[in-house]
Amino acid sequence: MHLRKFLLFVLSLGSFSAYAEFKTLPAEAPVPTDNPQSPSKIELGKMLYFDPRLSVDGTVSCNSCHNVMLDGGDGRPVGVGVRGQRGGRGSPTVWNSAFHTVQFWDGRAASLEEQALGPLTNPIEMGMPSHDAVMERINKIPGYVQAFKKAFPKDVSPTIQNLGKAIAAYERTLITPNSPFDKYMKGNKKAMTVQQIRGMKLVQEIGCTSCHTGVNFAGDGFKMGEGHYQPFPQIPGSKYDRQYDLTSDKGRYEVTKKDEDKNHWRVPTWRNVAITAPYFHNGKVKTLDEAVRVMAKTQLDMDLKDDQVEDIVSFLNALTGEFPKQTIPQLPKTSNFSLTPEP
Amino acid sequence: MHLRKFLLFVLSLGSFSAYAEFKTLPAEAPVPTDNPQSPSKIELGKMLYFDPRLSVDGTVSCNSCHNVMLDGGDGRPVGVGVRGQRGGRGSPTVWNSAFHTVQFWDGRAASLEEQALGPLTNPIEMGMPSHDAVMERINKIPGYVQAFKKAFPKDVSPTIQNLGKAIAAYERTLITPNSPFDKYMKGNKKAMTVQQIRGMKLVQEIGCTSCHTGVNFAGDGFKMGEGHYQPFPQIPGSKYDRQYDLTSDKGRYEVTKKDEDKNHWRVPTWRNVAITAPYFHNGKVKTLDEAVRVMAKTQLDMDLKDDQVEDIVSFLNALTGEFPKQTIPQLPKTSNFSLTPEP
Numbered sequence: 262m263h264l265r266k267f268l269l270f271v272l273s274l275g276s277f278s279a280y281a282e283f284k285t286l287p288a289e290a291p292v293p294t295d296n297p298q299s300p301s302k303i304e305l306g307k308m309l310y311f312d313p314r315l316s317v318d319g320t321v322s323c324n325s326c327h328n329v330m331l332d333g334g335d336g337r338p339v340g341v342g343v344r345g346q347r348g349g350r351g352s353p354t355v356w357n358s359a360f361h362t363v364q365f366w367d368g369r370a371a372s373l374e375e376q377a378l379g380p381l382t383n384p385i386e387m388g389m390p391s392h393d394a395v396m397e398r399i400n401k402i403p404g405y406v407q408a409f410k411k412a413f414p415k416d417v418s419p420t421i422q423n424l425g426k427a428i429a430a431y432e433r434t435l436i437t438p439n440s441p442f443d444k445y446m447k448g449n450k451k452a453m454t455v456q457q458i459r460g461m462k463l464v465q466e467i468g469c470t471s472c473h474t475g476v477n478f479a480g481d482g483f484k485m486g487e488g489h490y491q492p493f494p495q496i497p498g499s500k501y502d503r504q505y506d507l508t509s510d511k512g513r514y515e516v517t518k519k520d521e522d523k524n525h526w527r528v529p530t531w532r533n534v535a536i537t538a539p540y541f542h543n544g545k546v547k548t549l550d551e552a553v554r555v556m557a558k559t560q561l562d563m564d565l566k567d568d569q570v571e572d573i574v575s576f577l578n579a580l581t582g583e584f585p586k587q588t589i590p591q592l593p594k595t596s597n598f599s600l601t602p603e604p
Numbered sequence: 605m606h607l608r609k610f611l612l613f614v615l616s617l618g619s620f621s622a623y624a625e626f627k628t629l630p631a632e633a634p635v636p637t638d639n640p641q642s643p644s645k646i647e648l649g650k651m652l653y654f655d656p657r658l659s660v661d662g663t664v665s666c667n668s669c670h671n672v673m674l675d676g677g678d679g680r681p682v683g684v685g686v687r688g689q690r691g692g693r694g695s696p697t698v699w700n701s702a703f704h705t706v707q708f709w710d711g712r713a714a715s716l717e718e719q720a721l722g723p724l725t726n727p728i729e730m731g732m733p734s735h736d737a738v739m740e741r742i743n744k745i746p747g748y749v750q751a752f753k754k755a756f757p758k759d760v761s762p763t764i765q766n767l768g769k770a771i772a773a774y775e776r777t778l779i780t781p782n783s784p785f786d787k788y789m790k791g792n793k794k795a796m797t798v799q800q801i802r803g804m805k806l807v808q809e810i811g812c813t814s815c816h817t818g819v820n821f822a823g824d825g826f827k828m829g830e831g832h833y834q835p836f837p838q839i840p841g842s843k844y845d846r847q848y849d850l851t852s853d854k855g856r857y858e859v860t861k862k863d864e865d866k867n868h869w870r871v872p873t874w875r876n877v878a879i880t881a882p883y884f885h886n887g888k889v890k891t892l893d894e895a896v897r898v899m900a901k902t903q904l905d906m907d908l909k910d911d912q913v914e915d916i917v918s919f920l921n922a923l924t925g926e927f928p929k930q931t932i933p934q935l936p937k938t939s940n941f942s943l944t945p946e947p
Contacts, residue, residue, distance in 0.1 A: 320680075320688075345689070589929075595879065
């Protein structure tokens, strides 16, 4: 443990030297070369994102668990899918997810395009029997067939890959700029309170920002493959392991089955973290102050004092951004029949 | 039965004379004197309408079953509430509901204000234990406390009555103007096709418009208390009674327990009926053409020919209006904790 503490101290020095490297949130997200943004693609993606007909019984859309009217998640410990089924993990926020280097808690999708297709056929999420079944529905809605044609003019008919591309294109617009932190970093020194500035220094001094780096504070400051995954708990054995059941879900190991990935997780974002309670992969921690205590103990072997916790929570509140105005999409209708079969 | 047919014939003559009395959809809905519209009230109502935190486990908002991105209903045979529970009846469309004289399939709410409060505490809909529990949540969201104060400046703190008033105020903005029928009635004789015009004449000739009167084609053309409820089936005994289970739900009788109300229902609207499949109180009829056949048989004792059905369906498609543009509401957030308890 002592060696570990020393190494963490060295790491924290590293992050401290990176003080000036705190990054503000860009106005635009990185765009892959094979899926350029276009207004018609974004509009199609938005319709698909809000459409509950993409779930087997017409009850669940992407927005059900990643609610852009709220925090981009769902405020619940774990997601709830079709027929009231509960998932095993909390719904990560969709806001600023375009800045993540990998998607899902365990990073099992390399892109938003890939991520978007997962929940459709997950039996406890949207529950569709297959991607073909999804496209069969899409093809029965004339407005969607037209919208796909407009968004992907080179393709004869809608494809599941283009469905993922359109949703990803929409998600790349879900950015929350102008947090007090961003304003502060851009030169408005009054944008953060004295307490928030104290908290900002503290998270660097004690080493939080060793992992929470980059524009999303989510390891996206690392080079690809380095540091995107971190053990949680880093230091097993604290009271929190049992109290919040921190170790039974093996995280990235569930994907790779490699021992060294046991209890490793993608570093979660700090952007908007104040409004995305409850916390951690299983949503077992209900408040931000407790989440801060848990992280300090399990990752840095520190017992924070109350005023330190308050300062850090205050800083994390400075990372809540502004939510852009959007119009409510009108989803293409079907005439004279309903698309959703009786389940 | 012969007397009944004769009476229906007389009724149909009555409606035929009302040919010129077809009404276009007004741009604004009637507003009760004790709940005048205001921008801040409408905005508050819209937030509440889309907020799943008004349900016990944070999964169901008003919009879940009355989806304004779709047809104002949910495209399912019956509504689905918290924990995957299924209701007994289909979700009526919220679009143009402000023109109804009474609300719910059985008319058990006299106003939108009253209707809005029902589903909150229905155990198979939003499942909140009480209206007090709803307001307890509202009071924990600072943004809502402010928004109530702005919308209802005379009241010290949020009340359940004001919550209903705000939702009703928002719903009064959900109007779909400029259907081909409305354009036709306003003088654009090319707005409807020849087939649609044939259908329009047919529904009058055979007597459909004896009940489907008023701006909503939903009995709202009658004076209060007259004709808002109609028996369905009017003429029991057809094959459809069993095929679509038309009689086991007793409709308005379930509210009044009066024998004369057995199997009576509020006349459903024809506005946007082409996109609100499946049909009838139990959603058992999947297509509009079959719904037309069922109605002709059970209400008018008529076996329509295929071309008559097609003409009527064509006319009903001319009643699909335009959906106004709206912005997506940003719901007031909670900081550092989540409002939705683990269910």
